Amino acid sequence: MAKTVLVVDDSNFVRRVIVKSIKEYSNEGELTIKEASSGLEALDILKESLPDIMFLDLTMPVMDGYQLLDELEKNSIKLPIVVISGDVQNEAKKSVKDKGVLGFLNKPFQKDEWEALMKEVKIL
Amino acid sequence: MSKIILTPDEFDLLKELVNVAMGLSASELAELFDNFVKLKVPSINIESSEDLPEVIINSSIFPEDEEVISIREKFSNGVIAEGEGIIILNQSTKKSIIPILGLSEEDIESEMIMDFLLELSSQLIGSCLSNLFKQFNPETTLFGSPKMLSTKDTLRQCAFSTISEGKGSYEDMLCAKIEFIIDDVNFECDLFILFDSKSLPNLKEELQVILKESY
Numbered sequence: 001m002a003k004t005v006l007v008v009d010d011s012n013f014v015r016r017v018i019v020k021s022i023k024e025y026s027n028e029g030e031l032t033i034k035e036a037s038s039g040l041e042a043l044d045i046l047k048e049s050l051p052d053i054m055f056l057d058l059t060m061p062v063m064d065g066y067q068l069l070d071e072l073e074k075n076s077i078k079l080p081i082v083v084i085s086g087d088v089q090n091e092a093k094k095s096v097k098d099k100g101v102l103g104f105l106n107k108p109f110q111k112d113e114w115e116a117l118m119k120e121v122k123i124l
Numbered sequence: 125m126s127k128i129i130l131t132p133d134e135f136d137l138l139k140e141l142v143n144v145a146m147g148l149s150a151s152e153l154a155e156l157f158d159n160f161v162k163l164k165v166p167s168i169n170i171e172s173s174e175d176l177p178e179v180i181i182n183s184s185i186f187p188e189d190e191e192v193i194s195i196r197e198k199f200s201n202g203v204i205a206e207g208e209g210i211i212i213l214n215q216s217t218k219k220s221i222i223p224i225l226g227l228s229e230e231d232i233e234s235e236m237i238m239d240f241l242l243e244l245s246s247q248l249i250g251s252c253l254s255n256l257f258k259q260f261n262p263e264t265t266l267f268g269s270p271k272m273l274s275t276k277d278t279l280r281q282c283a284f285s286t287i288s289e290g291k292g293s294y295e296d297m298l299c300a301k302i303e304f305i306i307d308d309v310n311f312e313c314d315l316f317i318l319f320d321s322k323s324l325p326n327l328k329e330e331l332q333v334i335l336k337e338s339y
Contacts, residue, residue, distance in 0.1 A: 010165060011136050011137070011139065011140040011143075012133065012136050013133070013136050013137045013140050013335070013338060014140055016338055016339075017338050020338070059143060059147070059163050059164070059165055060165060061165050085147070086140075086143045086144040086145075086146070086147030086148075087147045087150065087163055088147050088148060088151045089147075089150060089151045089154045089160060089161060090151075090154075091154060091159075091160040092160070095160075107140075107143075107144050107147070108144060108259065
């Protein structure tokens with residue numbers, strides 16, 4: 001069965017770069033990639049079905065990444081999450097790791113950083 | 125009307141680049157205050173210089189009748205853009221730096237606090253712009269000395285008088301607005317980055333290069 005991925009970022013550019021990186025890296029063959037431009041859009045998608053992995057930005061309009069993580073916790077929704085964010089504060093990393101996030105990638109990320117994280121996460 | 129228009133994709137990319145630069149600056153600010161800096165999505169618009177005061181009033185974190193301190197610093201990255209950064213903060217933010225300097229509330233008007241505010245503003249403007257331009261090219265960005273524009277004007281007075289004095293060099297301008305908020309110490313400030321109209325063609329070209337690489 002094809003793996004599903006959810007990419008959540010308010011920037012079209014970033015979503016395109018992440019989707020391209022996923023396709024280049026993955027050995028999974030067919031992939032279903034969904035996209036959301038805010039935490040709220042992502043929450044709607046997650047309520048329908050859970051992807052195998054979600055890539056999540058933190059600074060977004062409407063509902064940011066922190067708020068989405070809170071909502072997931074509140075609704076007992078669990079799934080593998082990788083945060084990709086320009087918010088590189090240590091406190092930001094600590095707070096999302098405390099919420100069970102698998103990995104954190106600083107923007108802008110390099111190919112080797114992406115590959116190292118993907119090897120660690122072992123989902124795609 | 126603006127002669128140079130950025131496409132939605134170019135705006136989106138520029139916002140993302142500013143977002144990354146803002147995140148790095150916030151990290152430095154967080155270390156200084158030993159506290160988490162709350163960030164919002166930056167806003168980016170092309171504005172006519174005549175509209176600058178209203179843009180500042182409408183998008184500032186502070187109400188228009190609040191007494192603010194404003195600081196300006198000019199910058200130049202020869203390859204891409206020239207312009208200025210403007211920091212606006214309020215009296216609570218000024219008070220928030222007292223413990224960092226080991227002073228007491230009686231020292232609120234001391235020269236040391238104003239010097240520190242200048243230094244802090246310069247650091248925020250410098251860090252944000254250097255980190256922004258690094259994403260385009262490795263050229264060094266040069267900065268002028270930070271200049272205190274106002275210390276006790278309301279935001280409205282500040283926007284219409286002092287800040288608009290510098291608008292002569294901008295016909296249309298690209299205005300990026302960033303907010304830094306540290307709830308625990310009542311630190312709030314606006315950073316407006318103004319790129320002059322001559323910078324827009326260069327900026328557009330650089331954005332197109334990055335966009336092409338992303339496909």
